Structures are given as C-alpha cells and as structure tokens.
Amino acid sequence: MGRYVARRLLQMIPVFIGSTFLIFAMMYALPGDPVRALMGDQAFDPAVLEAKRHELGLDLPLWQQYVNYFTGLLQGDFGTEIGSGRPISEIIAHAFPVSVRLTLFAFTFTVIVGIGLGIVAGLRPESVRDRGLLGLTLVLISMPSFVLGYLMQYLFAFQLGLTTPTVQDSESFGDLFLPAIVLGSLSLAYVARLTRTSIAENLRADYMRTAVAKGLPRRRIVGVHLMRNSLVPVVTFLGTDIGNLMAGAIVTEGIFNVQGVGDAIYEALFRREGATVVGIASLIVLVYLLASLLVDLLYAVLDPRIRYA
Amino acid sequence: MPEKTAATAVSAETEAGATAPDDAPAAVTAKPEKARSLWSDAWGDLRRNPLFLISAGLILVLLAISAFPGLFTSASPRDADLANHYLQHPNWGHFFAPDWFGYDGQGRSIYARVIYGARASIMVGVGVTALVTIIGTIIGMAAGYFGGLTDSLLSRVTDIFMGIPFLLGALVVLTGFENRSIWVVILALVFLGWTVIARVARGAVINIKQADYVVAAKALGASTSRILLRHVLPNALAPIIVVATIALGGYIAAEATLSFLGVGLAEPTVSWGVDVSSGREQLRNAPHVLIIPSVMVSITVLAFLMFGDAVRNALDPKLR
C-alpha cells in the first residue's frame, strides 16, 4: 500500500509538470502580451517595451521561461503580477479559500442529493419516478450552468426576493447556497444517473438473489449488499469531478460575483497575467491529481478484486 | 489498478449495463429469429423509441435552420432599430414574425437572432465531434493495439491533457486569440477534447484485441492494417459513437459558455452564447431577452443528449 502510494506520487510528477507546462505554453506562446496590456491604449515606445520584456525574462525561449517559473514554484514562489506588482501567492491566499468553500459546498450537495436521487430511481427501474428523475437529470445536463445560474438568480433574487442576486459575504453559507447549487447541478445530474444505472444493474445481480435467499431484511440487502457494489463507479466519478467543479467555478463565480479563484483567473486572463493564470491553474491541476489518487486508493478499499499493482 | 478509473461519467455509464433477467424467462423470450447484426438490431430498436424519434426530429429541424436560416425568418439578425424597445413584450401569437420573441437591447429581432444563431452552435458541435472522434480514435487505437511503449507514451500524453480542466484550458487558449472565428473555437475545443474519445477507444480496443476472432485472424496471418480496419475498428466503433454523440451536446454547451464568458464567438457573429451574455443587462426587467437564447441552447443540447442516450441504449446489448 505504502509503496503503491509512493509510486503513484512519483507517476504524478511528470503529469503535473506536463499539464502545467501545457498551460504555461498556451499562455505564453499564444498572441497576447502582458506588457502590451499594461500599456493599455496609450502610445508606447517599442524600446521601452523591449526593455520591460527583457527585465521580466519574457524574451527568453519558452522552455527557459518555464524552467525559471517552475524552480520558483518549487521554492514556493508564485511570482508577482506584472500589472499590479502584487505577489501572486497573496492573490491565491485570498481567492482559494473562497473557492474551496464553494466547491466543497457544491460537492457535498452533489454527493447527498445526487446519490439520493440515484438510489430512489434505481431501486425501481423503469417506474414513473425513475423516468421522471432521468428526465430531470437530462434537463439539468442540457442546461449550461450560466443558463441555470441566471434562471435561479432571476427567480430567487429578483422575483421572490429570497436572496441577494450576488454574494455579499463569501463566508456565509446562506449566501453561497445558490451558487453552490448552480455549480453542483451538472455533476449532480451525472452522479444521479450513474448511481441509478449502477443500482439498477446490481439489483439484478446473482448475489442479490442470494442475499434474499439468505432471509436478510430488505434494509440490510439494500444497505450492505447493494450499496457497497453500486457506489464503486460513483466514487470514481466523484474523484475526477472535483477538478471540473473548481474550473466550473469560473462561470458560477462570475454570475454571482464571488471573489474566488475563478474570478481571479478570469480577470488575470484578460490582463494576460500569465503567472497568475498558471499559478492558479497549477493548483487546480494538483487538486485534480490528488483527488484521482485518493479515488484510486478508495477504489481498492471498496472493491477487493482490485489490487495495487 | 488505475486501469479501471472511468474517464467520464458517460463512459462509466456505458460500462455499467443492466443484465438480462436470468434463467428460464430469458431463455424463453429469445425467440427463434434470424440472426441480426448489432447495427440492424439497434435500428429496429430505435425506430420504435419515441425519445429517439423526437430528438432525431429536433436535430433535423436544427440542421435545416442552420443550413437555410433565411427560410425561417424574413428579418435580419443584425438590423437594429431602437424603435423596437426590449421592454415591449414578445408577441407570442405572432408566429414566425420578427416580433414573435420581442427585441433585444439593441432593438434587434430576437426571433431572427435565435434562428441565425443556430448555425454557430451546430457547426461547433458537429465540427468538434467529428474531429475529436477521428483524432481520438486514431490515438486510442494505436495505444490500445500496440501497447508497450506506444501505449505508455500516448497514455501519459492523454493524462497530461486530462489533468487540465476542460473549461479552464479552453479559456486560456482562446484568450490568446484576438479574432476568434468559429474555426478557432472548434480547434481549441478539439485540442482539449480528444482525450475522452481516446480513452474510450483504447479501452475498447484492448478488450477486442483479446477476442478470439482477432487472435484467429492473427493466427491466419492477417496483416496489422487489415486486423485494425476489418476487425478492431468496426467492433470498437459502437462505444466510440455513443460517447461522441453524447459529447456533442456538451460541446454545444461549451461553445455557448465560452461565448458567454466573452472568449468564444463575439459580435458580429450571431450566436446564442453571445446573446445570453448581452441579455444579462436586461435580466431584471426583460428576462426573456436572456431566457430565449438560453432555452435554445438547452433544447439543442437536450436533443443531442437524448439522441445519444437512445443510440447508447440500442447499441449496448447489455442494457437490453
């Protein structure tokens, strides 16, 4: 087990480097220039521009820029923003907790409601409630989160006046409630469908028949025998989904004006603040990778047929 | 062990299929009938599936609209007349008239914009899906069939691309471009999206590679290209097509989201995402300006999702 974790962590390193380099390359190789963005619309002297670029190391070859950046990262130095001169670690420290809170809230919502709905539907496959829930999840999946976000905002804030249209206090769970539901709704629909399919399939498994033949009470048959088997694929999906939730926060945070990483990254993108974008993106990638490692470990716990190899 | 980690909910759902009822009833219901192929069997199933018929009908209408928008409205999506204020309510009774859905913030006919906006969504959806399927299938098949070093390399590359959340990656790529045509958006989505198909294709090919008919073909001395094209590809196609159809809806949603965020398509291109984005300003007083293009996005995504769902159910024998 320990060896497996160590090996997986080692394997993660090249993927982490690769993913961050890819984002780095996309950020710096593509047109768009932070120094140019800094100057805004005012007239500028090409020589000044060049000097500034040299000073920031932006005239080096891409790989060298990346090596410089990455060595800094290893020492915990995320760099500073070119425009504002703010250390990026400060921006991250400010924005990350907000997004983590939002993501965890959305995640919890997804897990509880998604699995709950999936169980309700899956235990009676092809029934009215099953079809109804499948229809509902289809509608949720087909509704991009910005659509859902504005609908909810219109309904709950403007029409019913239950909440403020935007988040005032990112530490208040009441304020985060609406954005969290919007953020989690897509995953919720997937989780519900996956749970439903898995339950409906396992319901017909031979071992379920055995459990009935053993004279076990229904609560035990469903709670122990069915659940343990059905939740394996759901757990897998949930793990890979954490990264997507954090990225999805870009849209949700925009709609509800939450000052999280999505907001920060979105702003930085338009100012071409590469270091900020790459820094935050690297952290999201790291969360994603660690979550998938966790899932793999959990997977082996849930399903003894899987061996650490 | 990480082998079994599901790539997406879609592929995991495809794997998890319900088994047929066991014992006597199953043996009995298998009527003596002519052997049918997977595809003709699936077609027989689909023809009787109302969800499939509805979604296929919707898709045909959408395709027609995007091909010949002029047939559906006489108004131009770009004619702005501020005499037509957005606060005027839509005239729900004026079917197919320019003021059917009312006017947007710049006095343009929302109905005309909705009709002309279909093309962008459909082009992105179909274009991305086609390219992603081709690229993903080639890479996935190569990794799955040749195994060894090829597989390790391609799988690591896939991992790297998968490590980047889709939306985040698309944002980063697209902000780099000043003028974003439909093709730039398509290529950006393809650049990030091929991994899903590659994973599915790889998994399918690994399964098929061990099948007796492939081993037999090898034993008979068939060439690699023949095995790949005649035996592996046709059998790997079903799961790939299923995942691709369902993903198509997702790409349309992604285009709308990106356009909404201001990094996808932009004026003067007519696109639902752009319209939703500009409708934000009227949300409080005239929500229909935002809601109507939103609903169009949802209906389109829903049509492709239902279509993909129906195809999956028909193609996946485990589900029957």
Place this chain on the structure above:
Amino acid sequence: MTIIETTADVPAPRGDRQHEGPLLEVRDLHVEFHTRDGVTKAVNGVNYSVSAGETLAVLGESGSGKSVTAQAVMGILDMPPGRIPKGEILFRGQDMLRMSAEERRALRGRKIAMIFQDALSSLNPVLSVGYQLGEMFRVHEGLSKKEAKAKAIELMDKVKIPAAAARVGDYPHQFSGGMRQRIMIAMALALEPDLIIADEPTTALDVTVQAQVMDLLAELQAEYNMGLILITHDLGVVADVADRIAVMYAGRIVETAPVHELYQRPAHPYTRGLLDSIPRLDQKGEELYAIKGLPPNLTRIPTGCAFNPRCPKAGDVCRTDVPALHQVTEQDGTELPGRGSACHFWKETIHG
C-alpha cells in the same frame, strides 16, 4: 414494510413438529412472466413433495421450469414480471404463498436454504466470505460480530476448506471454483435448515470437483437429515444421490419415479429420449441419439401434450388433449409406487 433484524419473535410455523407428511409439498403451481413479447408460462401445474432426509431430483432442460419452480418455493422470484396465478406451496403443511413477507423471510435461510449454480456471481464480490457466512448468524440469531466470525470458521471447517481460520477474511474471487461452491454450501447449511434446494450446484465445476462437492452435499444431508431438492439437467449426477426423480418439460412434470426404476424403464418418451442421448461405451461407433427439434417457446406452448412436435410416438390425441399424470402400473395392473407418467401412451412406452 416492517423490518425485524432477528427472527426470534416471529410467529414460527416451523414449531409445528407434529405435522405429519412431507416437509414440502408443491401443489398445482403455476408461474407466468409478463414480458414485452407476451405472457411466458414457465410453470404450468407442478406437483411434487419432499420429506425429511429424502432427495428429490428435478430434471429438465433449461426453460423446463425447474429453476423457476425452485425460485417460487424459495420466494425469490422477481415479481413483477413474475406472477403466481395459482397453486400452493406447503411447508410443514402451511401455505407459504399466503404468509406475510416477513414470515417468509424468517423461513428463508433458516428453514429453507438454497445453493446456486454459479458461486462466483452468487457470492457478493466485495464482502469477505467470513462476513457473508457470519451474516446468517448475525441476522437470524442475533450473534455478535465476533461470535459470528467464530461460527463462520466452524462452518468452513465443516465443508472441508483448508486453513479456514486463515481464509475467513478472504474474498470470493480468491477461492477456486470448488472451494467457492463449498462456501455456498456452508452458507446454506449455516442454520441447519430442514430443506435445501440446490440449483445445478455442480454445473460450473470440473468433473473431479463435481464428485467431491456432490459427496459433501450428500454427506451433510445425511448428517442433518435434511430434505434436498436437486435441480439438474445432468442425468449422471442424479443417479448416485437422488431417491426420486421428477422430469420436467415445458413447465410440467412429465414423469416421476424412484431413481433406479426411471433408468431401467422410463415411462415417458421424453425421458427415454434423454436416457438414449447419453453416450455409452457399449454403443461405441454408433450414432448418438438426439431428441429432434427444440424445446417449445413458452409464450406459445403447443396444444395437447407440449412434447408432441418432438415425440416419435405422438398420435392425434397428443395434439388435442393434455395428458394427466397417470399412475404407472405393471402389465398385470399392479401399481408401481411413486411412478407417474404424463403420456397418453405410457403403457406402450414402458412395456412396449
């Protein structure tokens, strides 16, 4: 639905020790399945009985209704699509079909247990065998986890699994096929039930392992004086262990007889066909007999005798009248005890 964790407080029909007659009696049982393609009549009036210590073999092809009958007895039919329109299943004289769900559950596992064909898929893959065995004691007898584990080890010893104490925490996939089937047997035996239904218990096993598992089952049956219903399509398995045989075809019993008499003098053309299709050493070189045609589609069972389209002896009456299960007699009219044949021409078949 009320859920009761232990069964101690359930009014127990099993306390009825004075009950005379067979342990289990199935009377005129009908089972049908409502599917997209119509109504499948899987069981069409089955009668059989088993007494304590007796082994009844139920023989038939797949689709003959032998497993469905057993599932109906066990109460594990999927309903819907399954339905029992008619019939009685008496356990110690009480009709189980009229019992409440909770009463039936209390009987399952405790008084009537079942062994399934494919032990790998019938055991829960994610729970250790110790847990699955111990569950019987925890649920039905309210034992603690620790006590249940000790009992599980005891059971594994009983079915001769080597190093039981060390393997109690292992999972089903870690055992060989034969060992897994032993675990299934152990699970069925856990509470020393009165009746065991074994549904093709050895079909999935190697021939050598088959014999070991059958011997074990027979040995334990004798030890506990249990009734055993052995469902199989394999005439070879039956000969050694069964006392009586019931042959099923298209959801009916077509012939019943004490085991050796059936082999010597079958009284139904179908049974004869089955016996003739066993390869025999003394007929080496001759063409092997096969019953022509296919088992009937249970949504469209032929009129008259269901076997008539495949029967070499079929006459006009076979196409119109459903044969009853006739008492089989010697040529001089003396009754052959326990023998019955549902054939219009049983006399010709047995004596001709």
